[in-house]
Amino acid sequence: MTRQAYRAALLHALDDPSRSPDAVDYHADGLLIVEDGHVAAFGAYADLAASLGDTPVEPLPGRLITPGFVDAHVHYPQVDVMAAWGAQLLDWLHTHTFPTEQAFADSAHADAVAQVFLDQLLANGTTSALAFCTVHKTSAEALFEAALARNMRLIAGKVLMDVNAPDGLTDTVETGRADTEALIRAWRNKGRLGYAITPRFAVTSSDAQLAMAGEVLAANPDVLLHTHMSENTGEIAEVARLFPRDRDYLAVYERHGLVGPRSVFAHCVHCDDEAFRRLAKAGASVAFCPSSNMLLGSGLFSLKQACAQGVSTALGTDVGAGGSFSLLQMMGEAYKVGQLRGDALDPLHAFYLATLAGARALHIDDKVGNLTPGKEADFVVLDLAATPLLARRAASTRSLAETLFVLAVLADDRAVERTYVMGDLAHARGST
Template sequence: MSMSFPIQKTVIRGRFLDIQSLVSQADQISQQVRYFEDGLMIVEQGKIRQFGHWDELNQHLSDTDIIEHYPEQLIIPGFIDTHIHYPQTEMVGAYGEQLLSWLNTYTFPTELQFKNPHYAKGIADFFVQELLKNGTTTALVFCTVHPESVDALFEAAEALQMRLIAGKVLMDRHAPEGLCDTAERAYEESKTLIEKWHGKGRALYAITPRFAPTSTPEQLEKAGQLKQEYPDVYVHTHLSENKDEIAWVKDLFPQQKGYLDVYHHHGLTGKRSVFAHCVHLEEDEWQCMHQTDSAIAFCPTSNLFLGSGLFPLKKTWEKQVKVGLGTDIGAGTSFSLLQTVNEAYKVQQLQGDKLSAYESFYHATLGAAKALDLDDKLGNFNIGKEADFVVLDLKATLLQRLRQSKSKSLEDALFALFTMGDDRNVEATYVYGQKVYQKD
């Protein structure tokens, strides 16, 4: 049962920060930073109707408008998580394995439980609340092979008018019997779910092969057929995360040039195709990602936790490949994109590269929206966009209070937040103009 929301006007006053337009190089981002020390945003029916300086816009308000004022906090666009597994919420921090053994030891046994719709609902509700508590308002989400798991997640998001992209996992080999479908069943169940959910409210659907080794060529062909039949749905999968995985793919698909070519051959690359990790891409794979307008989800906490490797973020600018940040719960270790950015910075440092606060901010908001082909709807405060935003307290701890008192600039304050921040910094989260989370 979906909740009906009254048509409401939301009026927010405070300090606003966003990136006002897309860029083609990292050094252009600082020129697009927009900051209002005393700003005003007027939201009607979930969309931003007015945005600018308080002094210039307050005459548009009536005596009956209720103003929510955040004078001390920082208001930013909602964080966008480009890769996360909701069924793995309960197994974060599972010890001691690399990718393939981690899947067999922890992931598959956990995912078997999601055939039960009541179980799926409990975790889906928890998951959505955890996203909001961390300031994440949109996510691209893996479910399990069970259609029940997809229904549970979309129902939880629908109750809050939340924009999520998700899909049923396709897996017909190299996994426990209870987690395997067939090429035909994967096609039929996905088709039914697309018809049921894609474009309903703010829900969007993703065709979701787990990764090439757990799908037969027949199943990948069926996935490609779905993409042809429904060209505006997404494709969401994993690519080149771990060197053993890459070798395995080469053994399983000797007729293809490499890992990415397996997906490309089956028609699964493209504008709405998002590939998680991409830590070890070959030169021709970077070229293919660029030419097909495919996107990467960079998941630093996961890559470090599983020992997968260091993602070369700088190369996404060189090769002009879209990229967003992903938490990758549960190989990733935090729902917080603040924590994720903190680790992203370190991953670049280990490669001798810098990651500025503004570039991090871009990858977590407007850049991620572009990676998900949603930059016309999300990612900044431009008029007409959907009003998903987060109110941040930059001084949530005593140490942060001290550090922020020494900040020399807005960029420095932001960098300190990204280095030290977590869910404690999220004071409130708004989805479609409605407050859906408030810190106790």
């Protein structure tokens, strides 16, 4: 048995703080005890010190320990198109993304990018993610192999894309099914991995392929559905042209059995109340990706509207259209979107979106998302004095919410001193 304790400020969410006043559990002088990769205890040092026995304690003054962040939508093949100048979504895909993704037919290239991608997740305190691969089976295999070696909790899937895409980036209904089913058999629940059936979006899948995706989803009750929806007005118009029989974008997915409690839809910027109600009734989740929505000019997602209709919502970086791997920064970007809509985002709610809400959207909240005893010990040590400006500003905060807001606005990967996966050190600042 291995047992280690850490003394620092501790923070996690037990529920959505916008709905429950007691949802956030914070201890200015806390103790986290980790035993054999799981949380043994989390609470005030004064309450838990007597239970330590001979357990070694590492004091971490000036640090804040939180659960590892959960990225609800990210593209691992798009690392090399981050900060690519372009017009809006459809042009950006054809100019930057599609040419870059063609290289992932080469397994050596896929292996190399997978390592960089996971390095960046961990350097930014992200321990769990729902990730897009490319249409190539090799791309998914490379990411799964790399994540398994690091013991990360990662869910991913090969992209399904059989129409309206360049040569070298399309599959067929038959090959898409065969590759998807083979990957599910090989990787589902191997280590801490999960699988997501991944049609890119309605524009690049035929009716037949979307129907196939629905059949495979129904046949595999422990996999997710991960796709895009209602991100950009040009995209929405194209979906309406391609699927004239459906009343809206969501109806395309509904007709093919792709909308349910295991579905995660990235963006949903232009959904109306009625569409959000349908998503909520189905139990589906939305990944709010504020950075990419602004960088591509897609629009301003209404978190208030989605929450009012009862939609499960989490945060995603959407790298590479997103400009950062940092979910701390996404908390700040989400606040800016809310300000432009006239809806101020509470920092405690933002923190929930980056942790427990993401775990709930990915159906892994029984394992990660907070640090309640029994959960897997994925956690981050944040340095509140990582930069001179952050140190100065954090020293003058008067509440937990204010401290979180300062982190969301001023912090970046320099604030992530360490990242732990199942109790093991997976990243130390300056190591990558």
